[in-house]
Amino acid sequence: xxxxxxxxxxxxxxxxxxxxxxxxxxxxxxxxxxxxxxxxxxxxxxxxxxxxxxxxxxxxxxxxxxxxxxxxxxxxxxxxxxxxxxxxxxxxxxxxxxxxxxxxxxxxxxxxxxxxxxxxxxxxxxxxxxxxxxxxxxxxxxxxxxxxxxxxxxxxxxxxxxxxxxxxxxxxxxxxxxxxxxxxxxxxxxxxxxxxxxxxxxxxxxxxxxxxxxxxxxxxxxxxxxxxxxxxxxxxxxxxxxxxxxxxxxxxxxxxxxxxxxxxxxxxxxxxxxxxxxxxxxxxxxxxxxxxxxxxxxxxxxxxxxxxxxxxxxxxxxxxxxxxxxxxxxxxxxxxxxxxxxxxxxxxxxxxxxxxxxxxxxxxxxxxxxxxxxxxxxxxxxxxxxxxxxxxxxxxxxxxxxxxxxxxxxxxx
Ligand code: SF4
Numbered sequence: 391x392x393x394x395x396x397x398x399x400x401x402x403x404x405x406x407x408x409x410x411x412x413x414x415x416x417x418x419x420x421x422x423x424x425x426x427x428x429x430x431x432x433x434x435x436x437x438x439x440x441x442x443x444x445x446x447x448x449x450x451x452x453x454x455x456x457x458x459x460x461x462x463x464x465x466x467x468x469x470x471x472x473x474x475x476x477x478x479x480x481x482x483x484x485x486x487x488x489x490x491x492x493x494x495x496x497x498x499x500x501x502x503x504x505x506x507x508x509x510x511x512x513x514x515x516x517x518x519x520x521x522x523x524x525x526x527x528x529x530x531x532x533x534x535x536x537x538x539x540x541x542x543x544x545x546x547x548x549x550x551x552x553x554x555x556x557x558x559x560x561x562x563x564x565x566x567x568x569x570x571x572x573x574x575x576x577x578x579x580x581x582x583x584x585x586x587x588x589x590x591x592x593x594x595x596x597x598x599x600x601x602x603x604x605x606x607x608x609x610x611x612x613x614x615x616x617x618x619x620x621x622x623x624x625x626x627x628x629x630x631x632x633x634x635x636x637x638x639x640x641x642x643x644x645x646x647x648x649x650x651x652x653x654x655x656x657x658x659x660x661x662x663x664x665x666x667x668x669x670x671x672x673x674x675x676x677x678x679x680x681x682x683x684x685x686x687x688x689x690x691x692x693x694x695x696x697x698x699x700x701x702x703x704x705x706x707x708x709x710x711x712x713x714x715x716x717x718x719x720x721x722x723x724x725x726x727x728x729x730x731x732x733x734x735x736x737x738x739x740x741x742x743x744x745x746x747x748x749x750x751x752x753x754x755x756x757x758x759x760x761x762x763x764x765x766x767x768x769x770x771x772x773x774x775x776x777x778x779x780x781x782x783x784x785x786x787x788x789x790x791x792x793x794x795x796x797x798x799x800x801x802x803x
Contacts, residue, residue, distance in 0.1 A: 406664040409456055409491070410454040411656050412459070412461070412486065412488070412665075413653075413663060413667075414449070414482070414665075415464055415667030416442075416445070416464040416466070416667060417464055417668050418430065418432075419469065419500070420538045421538050422536065423535050424601065425564070427598035427599065428464070428465070429465075429668065430466070437685070439474075443689075444693070447693075450485050452664065452666055454664055456486060456487050456490070456492075457491060459493060459496075461496045462478075462495075463521075468504045469500070469503045488516065496653060498521045500522070501522060501523070501524070504547040509553055510553070513554040513557055517557070518557065520558070523562045525537060527541050531570070534567070548587075561590055566615045579592075579630060583636075587636075588645065590645075592627055594642070658717045659717070668683050669683045676705075676735055677702055677704045678703050679699050679702035681700060708745065712746070712783045712789075713784065714734045715746050715780065715783035718730060718733070719767070719780045720776060725766060727746060730746060745791070749782050758771060
């Protein structure tokens, strides 16, 4: 159930409590990758400077004080020039003071726009973590993906990232690609491991709605691997990375020495966050809301000092609980039923009143979930089907309790 929101709620949504994690969306890339459904556009011919002005305006208006984490994503933030990066981070620092509060400051980068000078500049500006989009180590796959960099550029970008000793480095990779043999992926991953990254995000290719790849799939121009092959890729990847000292802490995320992405872990904990920039989503005081996408309209709203909000919703308590399980089960740490209520903002947990446990037990009987000392986790059999298993909990949004939960925290009902 989603409830209507009041003007008071709308005012509250403009600001976020001190410490709230901050996401900044920069919507420009060199070119649009064929599989990508993020909101991003090729920079050429766009009013990049004007859009940056607008994003900085929104930062000055809405960014929380002393965010715990900062994530600058997109798009391709590394596409910005050094002067633009200095200005953006200067605005961020003056408004939020993030450099003294954030335990992690990540910037997404692509190989074609990352060099040692930019890495040093980002580190000087307070960035602690770089996430580089490698995606593949094969020239023909990069071409199929519509990527604009070469494999050699990826390795040079990694070397540049490592030129500043204290920066953590994540590499993004995609596997189970049309025509890819498991042995190709195994060889590529060995080369990646030889680099010694702190963190890997390795995703099974998906054919998202409204992408060129989806159209090609429907037209029969590309063929997805079958379920059996995908399962083999998934299981081999998890086992190999565990042996290599990068165990999975989430379905598609692997870290050495516990160097998880704290910003993303907050999403999986169904925590609150504030997003600025075109299309950015926020979750504050139990409400979720998103900015509009069209860049011209976004700039116009910022110039006239109005809000960029395009939509908002206030999920009811059971919808929030379902989302908490849906997200939390993605993590290897799993989650406890009482903890899920706390994260969903529902007080006074009791086993008998918890509709999520009914689903969890059913999934347990099927062998997809297991419960150890009160913590629910996916089983080895459940991990490859994590999306489908976790999605079962989203049905909770339609739950009608036999007795309503006791008073919900103010503003969350
Ligand atoms: S570089 Fe990243 S954000 Fe940009 S189009 Fe490619 S995948 Fe999407």
